[in-house]
Amino acid sequence: MHTKRIGNLGRIVIPKDIMDRFQLGAGDLIDISSNETQIILEPHRESYVCAITGKVSKEAVKIGEAWVSKEGLKKLIEYMNQ
Known part of the structure; x- marks a missing residue:
């Protein structure tokens, strides 16, 4: 698990090992959704x-x-x- 601080503009940095595992790079799209207890990020x-x-x-x-x-x-x- 990674713990990240939310910046002033609401931004977080996705750790490199997660970016690599999901083959994400700068400019790629991600889908953001939620349920009652979780914020969910998924590759678009x-x-x-x-x-x-x-x-x-x-x-x-x-x-x-x-x-x-x-x-x-x-x-x-x-x-x-x-």
Whole structure:
């Protein structure tokens, strides 16, 4: 675990070993989200693998720890309505 101080402008520095592990560099995009107890930083993805269909999609929503595409959501709704 790394402990970092938040700067005056709300900035933090991501440690080099974490940058290397996730293959991040200056100028790369990250997604920032949160839940009730955590701030979550993730490398930005241009596409996602749907947890329901297994297909790659450019549009998906995160539900828990899984990404679900529009097609996957439709299949899930159909399943729930049976």
